[in-house]
Amino acid sequence: MNGIHDMGGMHGFGPIPIEHDEPVFHTEWEAKAMALTIAMAAWRKWNLDRSRFAREQLSTFDYMQFTYYERWIGGLVNLMVETDLVSVDELESGEPSKIMEPPLKGGDVADMLARGGPVNRVIDAAAEFVVGDTVTALNLNPSGHTRLPRYARGKVGEVIAHHGAHVLPDSNAVGDGEAPTHLYSVRFSARELWGASASPRDSVTLDLWESYLEASNG
């Protein structure tokens, strides 16, 4: 979706808010927001792509008003309601309608984190591109989830790495399956992306799925 989250290349956000002696968490509630989000994911009612999409679907106004962990909590609450883990009545009353058994126990946390969730998959389809190929990022404007930023659409770059097939977020975020697709690192020159005022030496490299790309004659 062409949302506010897709902010690469935008102007107007001011200087970088560099904080010295920054703690890992500024407040207890931020730490809790992080932990609740990860713990609730253990129910496996949604995947990481869907949780990112949930944050993107916050209203533009909320997205900009919310701080980072408020976005997490905002996305989490919506996901819990959508998947019937929590009802609106329960959120309003604070009283559960039934008691359940949490899938993630304190003793499981270290193993769960160390396992992670690899997204590489083996597929039969041969890769369409090889390292060194010139490719164009397609001008795609889906209303759903995608990881092709606006600033790269229609731009020409060079494949610098092939990573095999990875789960496709566009599909996985909306329950249409993992649809593993070949993934490439594609390097775009800064001038291709931003025009003649950009440094001639600089570049931006993005990890892009094959379905975002087409062969370029350039």
Add this chain to the structure above:
Amino acid sequence: MSETGKHVHQHGDSDPHTHLPSEPALRVKALETLLVKKGLVDPDAIDALIETYAHKIGPQNGARVVARSWVDATFRDALLDDATAAIASMGFTGRQGEHMIAVENTPRLHNLVVCTLCSCYPWTVLGIPPVWYKSEAFRSRAVIDPRGVLAEFGVTLSEDIEVRVWDSTAEIRYLVIPERPAGTEGVSEIALAALVTRNSMIGAERDLGGDTSLTLGSGHNDDIVMGNRHG
């Protein structure tokens, strides 16, 4: 609005303030209470997750990876060839580090990592991202004005140094290997790790000093940020 954590919290100030909890603090407390009461989350899991990222998983991990790459050429080659496996060999695996790539700075090349679409970050080696990495300013500007961004971090690059920006659009996570500081020949791997700052492993810092008091840049809040970095 000033209590939401967006702005830098003032520590030890004498400004008048209220003890009324912030709105998000109340909301999260209410949510936590309901989720625990319903049996959706185990409070011990919440504690374990916070403890892990406050003390166990953080930039001290990445610093050890970088230091080893400086002293062990075989490890460096393995790291550049298959960072996921090389980093796993040091015990750092899992969530938000499942697919790692290490990119090395050189005298002619500087790497900078960003996630313009959200806040993707190599948690296994750097822990939780700092506020600036997650900020709209960094996410918007790193790709269009990396040199301007770097200048705000005090890194001024001449035009003959190439800047490579890596936008973390998939599940591949990037670790920048900064250059080894001059004059550190013979320094132990553990002492070298103490020179490696978090920001340098994102690319927001370039020249690491040889002064061991300048550990991990923003890491003076040692008990939280550094955890058991020598452990």
